[in-house]
Amino acid sequence: MFGSFKAGEKGKIINISKVGRLVQRRLLDLGITEGSEVCVKCVMPFGGPVMIESCGQCVGLRRKEACLIEVERI
Amino acid sequence: MEIALIGNPNTGKTSLFNNLTGSYEYVGNWSGVTVEKKVGVFKNHIGKLIDLPGIYSLNPLSKDEGVVTTYFLEEQVDRLLNILDASQLERNLHLTLQLLEYEKPALIGLNMIDVANNRGIKINTDKLSQILGVPVVPVVARSGKGCDTLIEVISTSSNHSKVKKHVYYGKVIEDGITKLSMELIGKTDHSPRWLAIQLFEGNEYIHRYLSDLIEPNKLVTLVSNLESAIKEENGNIKSLANYIYLKRKKVIEKVLEASVQKVSTIVPLSERIDAIVTNRYLGMPIFLICMYLMFMLTFDWLGTPLSDVLDGILTGPVTAGFEKLLGVIHASDFIHALIIEGLIAGVGGVLVFVPQIFILFFFISLLEDSGYMARVALVMDRIMESVGLNGKAFIPMMIGFGCNVPGIMAARTIETPRERLMTILLTPLMSCSARLPVYAIFVGAFFVGHKALVVLSLYVLGIVVALLLAKIFTKTLLKSEASLFVIELPPYRLPQVQSLWRSTWDKGKGFVRKAGTFIFAGSVFIWLLSYAGPNGLKVDMDDSFLAAIGNLFAPVLEPIGFGTWQAAASLITGFLAKEAIISTMNIIYFVPENASLQGLLSDFYTPLAAYSFMVFILLYIPCLATAATIYKETGSKKWTAFSILYALFIAYVLCLVIYQGGKLFGLV
Numbered sequence A: 001m002f003g004s005f006k007a008g009e010k011g012k013i014i015n016i017s018k019v020g021r022l023v024q025r026r027l028l029d030l031g032i033t034e035g036s037e038v039c040v041k042c043v044m045p046f047g048g049p050v051m052i053e054s055c056g057q058c059v060g061l062r063r064k065e066a067c068l069i070e071v072e073r074i
Numbered sequence B: 001m002e003i004a005l006i007g008n009p010n011t012g013k014t015s016l017f018n019n020l021t022g023s024y025e026y027v028g029n030w031s032g033v034t035v036e037k038k039v040g041v042f043k044n045h046i047g048k049l050i051d052l053p054g055i056y057s058l059n060p061l062s063k064d065e066g067v068v069t070t071y072f073l074e075e076q077v078d079r080l081l082n083i084l085d086a087s088q089l090e091r092n093l094h095l096t097l098q099l100l101e102y103e104k105p106a107l108i109g110l111n112m113i114d115v116a117n118n119r120g121i122k123i124n125t126d127k128l129s130q131i132l133g134v135p136v137v138p139v140v141a142r143s144g145k146g147c148d149t150l151i152e153v154i155s156t157s158s159n160h161s162k163v164k165k166h167v168y169y170g171k172v173i174e175d176g177i178t179k180l181s182m183e184l185i186g187k188t189d190h191s192p193r194w195l196a197i198q199l200f201e202g203n204e205y206i207h208r209y210l211s212d213l214i215e216p217n218k219l220v221t222l223v224s225n226l227e228s229a230i231k232e233e234n235g236n237i238k239s240l241a242n243y244i245y246l247k248r249k250k251v252i253e254k255v256l257e258a259s260v261q262k263v264s265t266i267v268p269l270s271e272r273i274d275a276i277v278t279n280r281y282l283g284m285p286i287f288l289i290c291m292y293l294m295f296m297l298t299f300d301w302l303g304t305p306l307s308d309v310l311d312g313i314l315t316g317p318v319t320a321g322f323e324k325l326l327g328v329i330h331a332s333d334f335i336h337a338l339i340i341e342g343l344i345a346g347v348g349g350v351l352v353f354v355p356q357i358f359i360l361f362f363f364i365s366l367l368e369d370s371g372y373m374a375r376v377a378l379v380m381d382r383i384m385e386s387v388g389l390n391g392k393a394f395i396p397m398m399i400g401f402g403c404n405v406p407g408i409m410a411a412r413t414i415e416t417p418r419e420r421l422m423t424i425l426l427t428p429l430m431s432c433s434a435r436l437p438v439y440a441i442f443v444g445a446f447f448v449g450h451k452a453l454v455v456l457s458l459y460v461l462g463i464v465v466a467l468l469l470a471k472i473f474t475k476t477l478l479k480s481e482a483s484l485f486v487i488e489l490p491p492y493r494l495p496q497v498q499s500l501w502r503s504t505w506d507k508g509k510g511f512v513r514k515a516g517t518f519i520f521a522g523s524v525f526i527w528l529l530s531y532a533g534p535n536g537l538k539v540d541m542d543d544s545f546l547a548a549i550g551n552l553f554a555p556v557l558e559p560i561g562f563g564t565w566q567a568a569a570s571l572i573t574g575f576l577a578k579e580a581i582i583s584t585m586n587i588i589y590f591v592p593e594n595a596s597l598q599g600l601l602s603d604f605y606t607p608l609a610a611y612s613f614m615v616f617i618l619l620y621i622p623c624l625a626t627a628a629t630i631y632k633e634t635g636s637k638k639w640t641a642f643s644i645l646y647a648l649f650i651a652y653v654l655c656l657v658i659y660q661g662g663k664l665f666g667l668v
């Protein structure tokens, strides 16, 4: 799961449907959806947001939403 | 001819707009800079160019995106100019396909070619143009490279896409499209195919539009039938929108395969910088240090010496020159006093701060253009979340440091209405540049050793109060948990000297212009009020109308440390424009010869009262222009009134605590 990822680790999204509808839409807009390869760039302290990268595009999203994304390590 | 600029956020649409029309609209390196439609005329007068907010798809989530969909539905576009970010082609093409479905003449400006080259991405534009059936022109909007070719292509070819159906959505959907098209015959000028696909994707705006043409029930059943048919046909499809997305994605993959080559992969410098500024622990301190440095430069190292020089020129040679001139033309006493004690004191008193204002604007422009803005939003999100907002709300607030009006406009990019309203209400608490002269004068008079620190404390206080209020509003007035935070972090871009200067100048110009118009007129008016009184003209200022008005409110201000009519009068004018506070003070405390307002202030204020006064100025009321913008953006008199009243209340209570508390602790 994404929640356990540390900065620098990579994975491939296998299920994003548990995330809220709006967040899912926004991620989709940014080209992040099932099948996308993502890399965690940094994780803010105190349960803050995470910054992920996909296709050269960096995106910030909240930890609790990131945790709902199912990812397999690659 | 009307040409509309459409594209993903932050792809350089406004940069190109500025280049093609020679205007200067707001450019910045984050998503959601442009939030309204802007109209310009091509330099060579071939037609009008429309700049629009950036969108990812025609199905809007936030208000700024809605502006574009509304534009598509309601206005006559002759031609679409679709701007693509060459380094992010895949994502950008989803929008392009939707635009081509709109079936209006279109052409593509392939922007950021330089960035793509740096990343080792090679794009075959001829091939791309051939597949999409519309002209593709590579440009670099920032430097203007390729703009001539673009104009040529716009004015010569007709740009109707040569390819008719870019995406075949499968039999079920295509049948649905045909069915809807039959219903729509003769009812609309828009492409029925486009309307149908947008409807199937769940576009609310289109749904509303179609509901006026077709019986709403029919629409709903059509869509739900389609959805179940699709789900039946494909087991793993979750929704109609998802299905359509995947169909487009397939087409895009083919397009890319044919036209894009990845030569090499290079780790951009951007990511190395990010490792530092968005570091777990360093992120927040770095932000505060940046702010502190900004204030040191503005108020201490650079700004104050420059202002002093300007002040010397204004009170010295300029005043002397006017005196001489007035002597030569034998001006009456009245005119003499009006010019010297009214205008020069009032307008000059504000103009003195031009250097400091420009330094502040320079830093804000740097923040906007470098790409740091979105990072700050990311760093701040945890705190913002705890008070019921999201990190994106911090962007309007930071813009508000320059001027609250564009700050409030920027709140349009916030997706949830509740968070947007809250941001609109709280942005006026951010200390705008018009409040800066007050701080400059007061810290100069009372806190010489700690100028930057005292000013920083005020800015931070503004933020802290805003956050606390956000928490209170979330708990009481605006209850709801809905919060959404997904932010695009653009790559860092080294700001160019020229664009930095232009954007600084553009913001600073407003300040100078206001001094020449609004403050000019205000100064005359204030001076007249101070010159005339119930007993005639040329009265002692304490017997003037201005004093009488100020005295009405002075008793109320007594408990917070500045119960003088002078303070009250300047606060009243401050509602019209915050700069007017200083021009009013300069007129009221007019001192001929070279004694300065700063020196005089210590007769009227103690340091504690001075701090309390600054806090009051920081919080007490949104200025007239800001209040008007709040009304425009919320469309509600109630919220506008609320924004004024809560600010007054908070300012008063806080100053009471500071002043009375301070006195208790023996501060004076």
Ligand SMILES: Nc1nc2c(ncn2[C@@H]2O[C@H](COP(=O)(O)OP(=O)(O)OP(=O)(O)O)[C@@H](O)[C@H]2O)c(=O)[nH]1
Binding pocket: B007, B008, B009, B010, B011, B012, B013, B014, B015, B016, B026, B027, B028, B029, B030, B031, B032, B033, B034, B035, B052, B053, B054, B055, B111, B112, B113, B114, B115, B139, B140, B141, B142, B143, B369, B493, B499
């Ligand atoms: N390197 C490079 N940077 C560019 C180019 N065009 C624009 N930029 C930069 O990209 C950033 C975004 O430019 P804008 O013109 O504000 O983009 P926009 O599409 O209007 O953005 P929104 O209004 O937010 O949708 C700015 O920092 C520009 O300086 C380009 O061709 N090359």
Ligand SMILES: [Mg+2]
Binding pocket: B013, B014, B015, B026, B027, B033, B034, B052, B053, B054
């Ligand atoms: Mg723009």
